Amino acid sequence: MAKRVFEEQVAAKPTPARGSLLRLCLAAWLIPGFGHLVLGRKWRALILFTSVISMFLLGLAMQGQFFSVHSGSYLQTLGFFGEMCVGVAMPAALFLGYSGGDPSFASADYGTAFLVAAGMLNVLTVLDAYDIALGRKP
Amino acid sequence: MALSHITAMLLFSFLVSVVFAVLSKDTPRDRVIYGAKVFGAFLGIALLLGWIMYPLPW
Numbered sequence: 001m002a003k004r005v006f007e008e009q010v011a012a013k014p015t016p017a018r019g020s021l022l023r024l025c026l027a028a029w030l031i032p033g034f035g036h037l038v039l040g041r042k043w044r045a046l047i048l049f050t051s052v053i054s055m056f057l058l059g060l061a062m063q064g065q066f067f068s069v070h071s072g073s074y075l076q077t078l079g080f081f082g083e084m085c086v087g088v089a090m091p092a093a094l095f096l097g098y099s100g101g102d103p104s105f106a107s108a109d110y111g112t113a114f115l116v117a118a119g120m121l122n123v124l125t126v127l128d129a130y131d132i133a134l135g136r137k138p
Numbered sequence: 139m140a141l142s143h144i145t146a147m148l149l150f151s152f153l154v155s156v157v158f159a160v161l162s163k164d165t166p167r168d169r170v171i172y173g174a175k176v177f178g179a180f181l182g183i184a185l186l187l188g189w190i191m192y193p194l195p196w
Contacts, residue, residue: 051153051156
């Protein structure tokens with residue numbers, strides 16, 4: 001019953017313009033949770049931001065490796081794009097002096113996994129913000 | 139910050155569970171229940187796989 005009411009409300013709402021959807025997704029990618037904040041979901045934005053950034057910071061603390069596009073390896077290139085999915089966090093970390101990781105550190109492999117997983121979680125948050133903007137989710 | 143495998147696994151599972159719960163469910167109660175289930179599944183399956191691999195020589 002509640003689902004039918006929600007679906008009727010969704011059908012009644014006008015579809016947002018493509019440009020505004022694109023800007024929303026871009027904002028949601030650059031700063032984790034920002035898309036939800038723009039859409040008025042403050043608590044959801046705060047929790048998502050805290051979780052994704054915490055995972056990223058833990059990855060840095062464990063000396064996780066920043067991948068490079070110029071490595072010549074397809075897997076490392078994929079890893080680079082995975083880490084870039086966190087948004088400005090990776091360039092910011094490099095700008096603030098992060099060396100790119102220490103592969104000889106004991107927890108470095110875990111750190112790298114944390115960095116890439118943070119990116120993947122941010123992809124989910126971007127897609128969720130997109131769905132909310134389209135009215136597919138409350 | 140050098141973490142043991144179990145600690146890293148606990149942190150990873152917790153953070154992923156929080157995100158999954160927030161994105162998948164709409165009410166706080168549903169989110170807590172679902173997040174706890176996902177967290178338990180992460181740990182349970184990891185421990186299970188660990189024990190399955192334990193007798194393997196490589």
